[in-house]
Amino acid sequence: MGTPDFAVPCLQKLVQNGYEVVAVVTQPDRPKGRKKQLAAPPVKEAAIELELPVLQPEKLKVSGVADILAYEPDLIVTAAFGQILPKELLDYPKHGCINVHASLLPNYRGGAPIHKSIIDGQPETGVTIMYMVEKLDAGDMLSQVRVPITDEDNVGTMHDKLSAAGSDLLLDTIPKLLGGEITPEPQDESNVTFAWNITREDEKLNWSKSARELFNQVRGLNPWPVAYTTVNGQVMKVWNSQVLTESGAEQTQGTVLSVSAVGIDVQTGGGVLRLTEIQPAGKKAMKVSDYVRGSAVVEVGMTFGMENTHE
Numbered sequence: 001m002g003t004p005d006f007a008v009p010c011l012q013k014l015v016q017n018g019y020e021v022v023a024v025v026t027q028p029d030r031p032k033g034r035k036k037q038l039a040a041p042p043v044k045e046a047a048i049e050l051e052l053p054v055l056q057p058e059k060l061k062v063s064g065v066a067d068i069l070a071y072e073p074d075l076i077v078t079a080a081f082g083q084i085l086p087k088e089l090l091d092y093p094k095h096g097c098i099n100v101h102a103s104l105l106p107n108y109r110g111g112a113p114i115h116k117s118i119i120d121g122q123p124e125t126g127v128t129i130m131y132m133v134e135k136l137d138a139g140d141m142l143s144q145v146r147v148p149i150t151d152e153d154n155v156g157t158m159h160d161k162l163s164a165a166g167s168d169l170l171l172d173t174i175p176k177l178l179g180g181e182i183t184p185e186p187q188d189e190s191n192v193t194f195a196w197n198i199t200r201e202d203e204k205l206n207w208s209k210s211a212r213e214l215f216n217q218v219r220g221l222n223p224w225p226v227a228y229t230t231v232n233g234q235v236m237k238v239w240n241s242q243v244l245t246e247s248g249a250e251q252t253q254g255t256v257l258s259v260s261a262v263g264i265d266v267q268t269g270g271g272v273l274r275l276t277e278i279q280p281a282g283k284k285a286m287k288v289s290d291y292v293r294g295s296a297v298v299e300v301g302m303t304f305g306m307e308n309t310h311e
Contacts, residue, residue, distance in 0.1 A: 001025040003041045006159060007079035009167035010100055011043060014077070015050050017171055022071040023053040025064070027082055061086050075174070078132060079166065082111075085132055095178060097132040100166045102159075104128060104144060106187040108195040109137035114158050116195035117149065119202075119220035121212065124148045125158065127166040129173045131184060140184035143173045154219040198225060205229045207254035207305055210270030211243045226279070229254075229304040232297060236304075237279035244272040254304040261289040264298055 002010065003026050014021055024047035032039035040048075047054045053071075057064025060083050068076075073093050078085070079100040090097050103113035105128040110116075117125040126146040131139035145165050149158060176182045198221070205214055205227050218241045221227045226237045244265055251257060251267040258265045263274035279285040280297070291298075 001076060001081040001085075002043045002079040003027045003082050004080050005042045006102065006163045006166075007043050007081070007100075008046045009163050010077065010079045010170050011046055011050070013167045013171055015052075019174070021050075021052055022073060023055055023068065025055045025057070025068060025081070028056045028058055059083070060089065065089050075178075076132075077170065077174075079170075084134060084136060087134055090132055090134065098142065098173075098177070099130055099132045099137070099139070100170055101128045101130060101137055102162045102166065103195065104146065105130060105137060105141055106189070106192040108193055110195040111197045113195040114155055114162060115198055115202075115220050117220075118153065118155060118158065119217050121216045122149055125162070127162055127169050129166075129169055130187075138187060140186050142177060142182050142184055143169055145169045151215075154222040156223045203227055205238065205305065207266065208269040210246065211268045211273040212246055212271065214268055214273050215241050215243045230306075231302060231304055234281040236281065237285070238275055238277075239279060239285050240275075240277035242274040242276055244274045246271040248272075252303060254306065256298055256300055256302045256304065259292060259296065259298055259300055261292055263288050266304060 011021065011024065024043060026041045026043040029038040029040050031037065044054050044056070055064060055067055057067070065086060065088050068089060069092055075095040076089070076093050076097040077100070078097065085097055101113070102125070103117065104126040108116055114125070124146050126144055128141055129143045130141045133139040147161050147165050173182070203221055203225055205217065218227045218238050222239055226239060228235050228237045230236065242263065247270055249267060249269055253267055253269050255267040256264060257267055257272060263276045264278070266273050266275060275288060277285060277287055278291060280291070
């Protein structure tokens, strides 16, 4: 059971390694793009290529459980499925229901663990395989793998690393689980943190934060949904940045200190952040070197995040 790209390697490797996948459960097709045409989830596309039966219940608690149980699964594997499984389903498989979660539980339970780990400046994250229970990401843990986060990483790179690490960990864990070689470990409830889904407010750059915090926020939202600020009352997305200095605040927070082909340097609450790739309103994302050669409107002395951008 899974929906986005993150879950695809798990499905593919289970099949490639000889496991009998009796059915694939994923979210319904959703409208996508400007024309709002229905698009299949990546897991459905992978399942069709593998010639596997596909089930797409809208809400498991309302319908779909009987259809799944008709396949008499011995083990249910979920990865970024997007719904909590009802008790009737959790209790059925003789080997239980296990989940591939992209965090080092009990940290970052919830739907945005990769984004929040990077935004918080964590030096590492990982994947946990755990039993599913009726409470969000709270089941006993079966196995974990740690994955470093470098300054060069963003959500896109970490998604791919964790997806690969998770599918490998799944293949390592299942035989041990079936063989009774694993003692499940309860999560330490005193150390639980949550990673709720990203909101529009999470995307907005607050220039009173330090350059390092803003740098983490920018890469923690790349390639989706992308951080933004405002200039001349219009939204400008920020795709990539660099920390130029990490202390000091000589100018008003958000003030543009310099504009050149190497970047737009902005005063923060602690240090200077250099914007290197931006997306002005109504335009495609571009390097700042291309922006300054075109119709650049950002000038030294403007202040990001203010309606009146001139001091």
